[in-house]
Amino acid sequence: YRTLHLAGLEPYIMDLAPLALCRTLDEPWAIIISVKLDHLDIIVMADRLPQLIRRLSLPGEALSLSERLPTITEEVDRTIAFYNSSHKEKPLDSAVPMFVCGDLAQAPESWQSLAGRLECPVSILPSPVESPEGFDPSEFMVNIGLALKELLPEKGEASFSLVNFNALPEVYLPKAVRLSSILAPVGIIIGIGLLLYMGFLVYNKIAYTDVLRSQLAPIESSIAQQHREIATLREQIKPVEAQIEPVEARTGIFNTTFTSLGKAREQV
Numbered sequence: 001y002r003t004l005h006l007a008g009l010e011p012y013i014m015d016l017a018p019l020a021l022c023r024t025l026d027e028p029w030a031i032i033i034s035v036k037l038d039h040l041d042i043i044v045m046a047d048r049l050p051q052l053i054r055r056l057s058l059p060g061e062a063l064s065l066s067e068r069l070p071t072i073t074e075e076v077d078r079t080i081a082f083y084n085s086s087h088k089e090k091p092l093d094s095a096v097p098m099f100v101c102g103d104l105a106q107a108p109e110s111w112q113s114l115a116g117r118l119e120c121p122v123s124i125l126p127s128p129v130e131s132p133e134g135f136d137p138s139e140f141m142v143n144i145g146l147a148l149k150e151l152l153p154e155k156g157e158a159s160f161s162l163v164n165f166n167a168l169p170e171v172y173l174p175k176a177v178r179l180s181s182i183l184a185p186v187g188i189i190i191g192i193g194l195l196l197y198m199g200f201l202v203y204n205k206i207a208y209t210d211v212l213r214s215q216l217a218p219i220e221s222s223i224a225q226q227h228r229e230i231a232t233l234r235e236q237i238k239p240v241e242a243q244i245e246p247v248e249a250r251t252g253i254f255n256t257t258f259t260s261l262g263k264a265r266e267q268v
Contacts, residue, residue: 013149014168018043018053020145021101022161024128031098032125033076033114034141035065040072042079044092048162052083065103069110077116094118099125105138128160 004011015023018041021032028048034041037058044052056075058068084091098120100111111122127137127144137144149164 011168011172013146013166015146015149016167017041017142018055019050019161019163019167020142020149021125022050022163023145023148024125024141024160025099026126026128026160027097027099029092029096031076031080031092031096031120033072033098033100033104034125035068035072035100035103037103040075042076044079044083045161046087046090048160050161050163051087052079054079065107065110069113072104073113073116076114080116080118092118092120094120096120098122101125101138101141105136 017034018032021034021041022043022045025032025045027045030045032041032043032045034043035058040054040056040058042052042054042056043050054075058071080092096118098111098115098118100114100122101124104110104114105124108124115122124138125141127141128148129137129144131137148160
């Protein structure tokens with residue numbers, strides 16, 4: 001993982017090589033044999049499930065395939081015998097096909113010896129994907145199986161392996177994007193926007209208040225001037241008010257006299 005990380009790669013999915021081989025097979029029952037320079041994989045598929053998986057180390061790389069073949073055949077026979085002893089109700093028989101890949105794909109003359117007493121048909125593990133001319137997919141079946149991890153058809157459409165889980169340790173899995181990590185920045189942006197809007201409103205109110213205050217000073221000065229003028233008028237009215245009372249008294253006498261003369265005239 002560290003090497004991939006240093007290379008700038010972020011792995012998000014991983015698989016075991018035998019399980020990747022199972023994924024390339026479109027058969028419910030089968031035996032898969034994969035031979036590489038230093039190891040041997042034997043897989044027994046039953047009802048689309050890898051019921052038995054064995055990985056064995058082979059002798060040094062200097063040995064040729066023909067020199068390693070007796071060991072391979074012996075381990076295949078041992079695996080079949082072990083499976084049949086554990087599944088006596090439905091053992092492997094000659095109807096179960098055997099598929100080979102890796103180094104064995106280049107040596108078809110050795111295939112029949114692998115079947116042993118089972119006498120089952122042996123053939124090369126077919127690639128489930130199309131390959132360009134001149135490309136030998138049997139050397140890359142594990143890679144193909146890994147590539148198919150997210151591309152297999154829905155259940156019921158084929159007989160591929162039912163086992164498909166991510167073997168990458170959870171600590172190395174890419175962190176899922178949480179809704180809170182998306183909403184939090186959005187909320188912060190909205191909050192900042194609201195604060196800016198409120199600040200703009202407060203600024204406008206303060207500016208408008210300053211304008212009103214600047215207009216208030218002349219009005220207050222005018223009101224004070226009018227109060228002074230009113231006070232002056234009241235001082236001027238006081239002498240006039242003092243002269244009004246004698247005039248009103250004389251007016252009352254004249255009105256009384258005029259009324260009396262009117263009544264006397266009517267009597268005459």
